[in-house]
Amino acid sequence: NAGVTQTPKFQVLKTGQSMTLQCAQDMNHEYMSWYRQDPGMGLRLIHYSVGAGITDQGEVPNGYNVSRSTTEDFPLRLLSAAPSQTSVYFCASRPRTGATGNTIYFGEGSWLTVV
Amino acid sequence: ILNVEQSPQSLHVQEGDSTNFTCSFPSSNFYALHWYRWETAKSPEALFVMTLNGDEKKKGRISATLNTKEGYSYLYIKGSQPEDSATYLCASINQAGTALIFGKGTTLSVSS
Numbered sequence: 001n002a003g004v005t006q007t008p009k010f011q012v013l014k015t016g017q018s019m020t021l022q023c024a025q026d027m028n029h030e031y032m033s034w035y036r037q038d039p040g041m042g043l044r045l046i047h048y049s050v051g052a053g054i055t056d057q058g059e060v061p062n063g064y065n066v067s068r069s070t071t072e073d074f075p076l077r078l079l080s081a082a083p084s085q086t087s088v089y090f091c092a093s094r095p096r097t098g099a100t101g102n103t104i105y106f107g108e109g110s111w112l113t114v115v
Numbered sequence: 116i117l118n119v120e121q122s123p124q125s126l127h128v129q130e131g132d133s134t135n136f137t138c139s140f141p142s143s144n145f146y147a148l149h150w151y152r153w154e155t156a157k158s159p160e161a162l163f164v165m166t167l168n169g170d171e172k173k174k175g176r177i178s179a180t181l182n183t184k185e186g187y188s189y190l191y192i193k194g195s196q197p198e199d200s201a202t203y204l205c206a207s208i209n210q211a212g213t214a215l216i217f218g219k220g221t222t223l224s225v226s227s
Contacts, residue, residue, distance in 0.1 A: 033214055040124070042204055042219035043159070050213050058214060090158065092215075103149070104215060106158040 003027065006091050006107035013081040013114045021076040021110050023091030029105070030096035032074040033058070034066065036087040037109075043090065049074055050096065081114045088112075117141060117209050121218035128195050129226055135191045136221040138205030142186035146208035149215060150179055150190055153202045162190075162203075195225045 007022045025032065033048040035058075045058030049068040063085060065077040074093075078085060088111050094104040120139040128134050140148065147166045151159040163172045168183040176193045192199055202222045206215040 031213065035217070037153075040219060042121075043206075043217040045214055045216060048214040056213070059216070103161040103164055108158050109156075 004091055004093055004105050004107040006089075006110050008110060009108065010111045011113070013078070013112065015081060015083060015114060017081050019078050019081065021078075021089055021091075021112070023074045023076065023107060024072050025074075025091075025093040025105070026072065027093065027095070027105065028071060029093035030071065031104075032068065032091065032093045033104075034064070034074070034076045035090045035092065036060065036085075037090060038087050046076065046089075078112075083114045086112060086114045117207055117216040119205060119207050119216055119218040121203075121205055121221050123221060124219065125222040125224070127224045127226065130196060132195050132225075133191065133193045134195055134223070135189050136203055136223075138188045138190070138218055140186050140188075140205075140207040142183060145183045145186075146212050148181055148183075148188050149206045150188070151204040151206065153204055153220070159204060192223070195223070197225045197227050199223060200225045 004025045030051045034046040035043040037043050044060045046064050047066040049055045052071050055066050088109050090109050091107040092104045094102045122137050149164050150162040153159040163179045165181040170181040172179050178191045181188045202220040204217050204220045206217040
């Protein structure tokens, strides 16, 4: 049972480079989200999606792009990496039905360093 | 954007001490309150999901209460152990009911 799978786990980028963090879930969950975790800041919501073809901005969307072409996949794109985007990124998913009472499932995290 | 506040930011206790933290959230349009335990280099681990005013939930030595009318939740740890050292995050559902908004967390350190 794979759950939520994130790749890559570790990545080093140069300033200005672009890259995509992949996220896939095999639980047929409608809701998916991307968070970044920084010391003393908790988990901050970047973008989220409530279903295929529907995405919306979270608290800190600038510098990131997302798309949701299928229920399973929710990639996060860094358009032009900046040192301020050095962080740990978590993808999460949960079902829509009874959504407010459902635990969300997290991926294992992607450690990104921008130099 | 929903504002979720946690206090204290960090806490240091001795093994065997009992402790508690606070999570505050807007009481209007409340949907659910989640508690997670997060250790560095690991995914957040779900502790509780609470939806009803007056909810009390327990998992081993950890318990939580919820007051939706005044907008707060307490997390209690009884007889803290070194393995309880972690960051404890609370989160509330946003007003559209579509995403979880997290507080900044309370980092607990337990010394033996």
